[in-house]
Amino acid sequence: MTLTLDAWTSRAAQLQIEGRAWIDGAFTHAADASTFPCTSPIDGRTLAHVARCQAVDVEHAVSSARQCFESGAWANLEPRARKHVLLRWAELVREHSEELALLETLDTGKPITDTTGVDIPSAAYCISWFAEAIDKVQGEVAPTSRQLLGLVTREPLGVVAAVVPWNFPALIAIWKCAPALACGNSVVLKPSEKSPLSALRLAQLAHEAGLPPGALNVVPGFGDTGQALASHVDVDCIAFTGSTAVGRKIAGYAAQSNLKRVWLELGGKSPQLVLPDCPDLDYAAQTVARAVFYNTGQMCTAGSRLLVHRDIKRDFIERVLVAAQAYSPANPLSPETRMGCLIDQSQVERVIGYVDEGRKHARLLAGGRRMLAESGGQYIEPTVFDCAHDDMPLVREEIFGPVLSILEFHDLDDAIAVANRSPYGLAAAVWSADLSTAHQTARRLRAGTVWVNCYEETDDMNFPFGGFKESGNGRDNSLHALEKYTELKSTIVKL
Numbered sequence: 198m199t200l201t202l203d204a205w206t207s208r209a210a211q212l213q214i215e216g217r218a219w220i221d222g223a224f225t226h227a228a229d230a231s232t233f234p235c236t237s238p239i240d241g242r243t244l245a246h247v248a249r250c251q252a253v254d255v256e257h258a259v260s261s262a263r264q265c266f267e268s269g270a271w272a273n274l275e276p277r278a279r280k281h282v283l284l285r286w287a288e289l290v291r292e293h294s295e296e297l298a299l300l301e302t303l304d305t306g307k308p309i310t311d312t313t314g315v316d317i318p319s320a321a322y323c324i325s326w327f328a329e330a331i332d333k334v335q336g337e338v339a340p341t342s343r344q345l346l347g348l349v350t351r352e353p354l355g356v357v358a359a360v361v362p363w364n365f366p367a368l369i370a371i372w373k374c375a376p377a378l379a380c381g382n383s384v385v386l387k388p389s390e391k392s393p394l395s396a397l398r399l400a401q402l403a404h405e406a407g408l409p410p411g412a413l414n415v416v417p418g419f420g421d422t423g424q425a426l427a428s429h430v431d432v433d434c435i436a437f438t439g440s441t442a443v444g445r446k447i448a449g450y451a452a453q454s455n456l457k458r459v460w461l462e463l464g465g466k467s468p469q470l471v472l473p474d475c476p477d478l479d480y481a482a483q484t485v486a487r488a489v490f491y492n493t494g495q496m497c498t499a500g501s502r503l504l505v506h507r508d509i510k511r512d513f514i515e516r517v518l519v520a521a522q523a524y525s526p527a528n529p530l531s532p533e534t535r536m537g538c539l540i541d542q543s544q545v546e547r548v549i550g551y552v553d554e555g556r557k558h559a560r561l562l563a564g565g566r567r568m569l570a571e572s573g574g575q576y577i578e579p580t581v582f583d584c585a586h587d588d589m590p591l592v593r594e595e596i597f598g599p600v601l602s603i604l605e606f607h608d609l610d611d612a613i614a615v616a617n618r619s620p621y622g623l624a625a626a627v628w629s630a631d632l633s634t635a636h637q638t639a640r641r642l643r644a645g646t647v648w649v650n651c652y653e654e655t656d657d658m659n660f661p662f663g664g665f666k667e668s669g670n671g672r673d674n675s676l677h678a679l680e681k682y683t684e685l686k687s688t689i690v691k692l
C-alpha cells in the first residue's frame with residue numbers, strides 16, 4: 198500500500214530518533230557529552246542532537262572492535278553461524294524498512310519512493326548477498342611438487358574503519374559493513390555528519406540479530422573523527438567513500454600512521470555519448486535525464502556530461518528538456534515526488550555558484566534557480582546548459598547537483614578523447630544501435646562501469662563498482678569486494 202503525504206508526515210512526527218553513538222553493543226554519549234544538531238533539508242527542522250565523537254570515542258570504538266576480533270566472538274564463529282546472524286540482520290532491516298526509509302528521507306531529503314523502493318531494500322539485499330557468500334567462497338590448493346601441500350586462504354584483516362558520505366548513507370555504509378563483517382572483521386563506521394541517523398539504527402538492528410558487542414560500532418562526527426580513524430595505528434584498513442580531496446588526505450593519514458590498507462571510492466564527472474544511430478531517442482533522453490537528476494544529482498556516477506552528435510543534437514536536447522520537467526523538485530515525503538532536496542544549504546550555495554559561473558560561459562537552457570524557499574527546504578530546479586567547449590569548471594568539475602552540461606561532437610574519436618579528458622573515471626555511457634561501434638567505444642572509455650544503451654542498470658550486487666584514475670581504487674559489491682577485507686595467506690606444508 199502506498200502511503201500519502203499526510204500519512205508519511207504524521208509518521209515522521211511520531212518517529213523516535215536516536216542520536217547517541219553505538220559502541221561496544223550499546224548506545225553511548227560522546228565522552229565529553231558533546232553533540233551536533235542533525236537537521237532535515239526538507240524544512241530545516243532539528244531531527245536529533247547527535248553524539249559528536251572525537252579521538253577518545255574513536256579510541257573506545259577501536260579498542261572494542263579489536264577486543265571482539267581477538268576474542269574470536271565473531272571472527273571464529275562457524276561460517277554458517279555468521280551467515281545466520283547476517284541473514285537475520287537483513288530480515289530485520291526488511292521488517293523495519295518503512296521506519297529506516299522514513300529516517301533516511303528526513304535526514305537526506307531523498308524522495309520516499311526512492312528510500313522505500315531502492316535504498317533500504319538494496320541495503321537488505323546487500324547484507325543477505327554477502328551472508329550467503331560466507332560459506333560458499335573457497336580457498337585454493339596451489340600446484341606444488343609431490344612433497345609439498347600448498348594452501349592459499351583468505352583471512353580477515355582485523356579492524357576495518359569505514360568512512361562514508363551523505364548521498365546514500367544506509368546503502369554505502371552497508372556496502373562496506375556487509376562484506377567486511379562477512380569476512381570476520383570487526384568494523385568501526387563513521388557516517389557523514391550530514392546524515393548520521395540510519396547508520397545508528399542499522400547497528401542496533403545488527404545487535405538484535407546477534408552480532409556480538411564490538412563487531413560493529415558507529416561513531417558519528419565530522420572530519421576530525423574520520424581523521425582519527427584513518428590515522429589510528431590499531432585500524433588495519435580504511436574503506437572510504439567520498440570526495441577525491443578527502444580521499445587524498447585519507448591516503449596520507451594511512452601512509453603516515455601504520456600503512457593500513459586504503460580503499461577509496463571517490464568522485465566522478467561521467468560522460469554519456471549519444472551517437473547519431475541511437476536506437477530510441479525518447480528512451481535515451483529520459484535515461485539521460487534520470488542519470489543526472491536522480492537523487493538531485495548527488496551521485497558519484499551522475500551522468501553530468503552529455504556528448505551528443507551534431508546531427509541529432511537539436512532534436513535530442515528538446516527531448517531531454519521535456520524529460521527534465523519530471524524532476525521538478527517537491528516535498529520528498531510525497532509519493533509522487535521524483536526529485537527532492539539537496540543535502541543542506543552549503544550544497545545549494547555550491548551548486549548555485551557553479552550555475553552563476555556557468556551562465557557567463559555557456560547557454561542556460563533550463564532551470565538554475567532555487568525553489569520552494571518558503572518551505573525552509575533545500576531545493577534547486579533541474580538545470581541544463583549548452584556548452585561550446587569543455588574548458589570550464591561547469592563541464593570539468595564534479596558539481597554534485599542537478600546540473601547537466603551538453604557538448605556537441607561530430608567525430609567519434611574526438612568525442613571519446615573529450616570523454617576521457619577528465620581526472621575522473623567512474624562511469625560512462627554510449628548510445629548506439631551498432632553493436633560493434635558500441636563495444637569498441639565502451640572499450641576505449643576509461644571508466645569503472647560503462648553502460649551501453651542504458652544507465653544505472655545493475656543487478657544490485659553482481660557487478661564490481663568503483664573507478665579508474667582519481668575516482669579511486671578497489672571495488673565495492675560482487676565477490677571482488679571480499680578482496681578488500683581479507684589478506685591472502687600461503688601455508689606450505691612439507692610432506
Ligand code: NAD
Pocket residue numbers: 360361362363364365369387388389390418419420421422423424425427438439440441443444446447462463464465496497498595597623663664668669
Ligand atoms: P566528503 O569527502 O566531504 O566526506 C565523506 C566522509 O569523509 C564524511 O563522513 C566526512 O565527515 C569525512 N571526512 C571529511 N573530512 C575528513 C578528513 N579530513 N579525514 C577523514 N574523514 C573526513 O564527501 P561528501 O561530500 O560526504 O560526499 C560527496 C562525495 O562523495 C562526492 O565527491 C561523490 O562523488 C563521492 N561519492 C563517491 C562514491 C563512489 O562510490 N565512488 C559514492 C558516493 C559518493
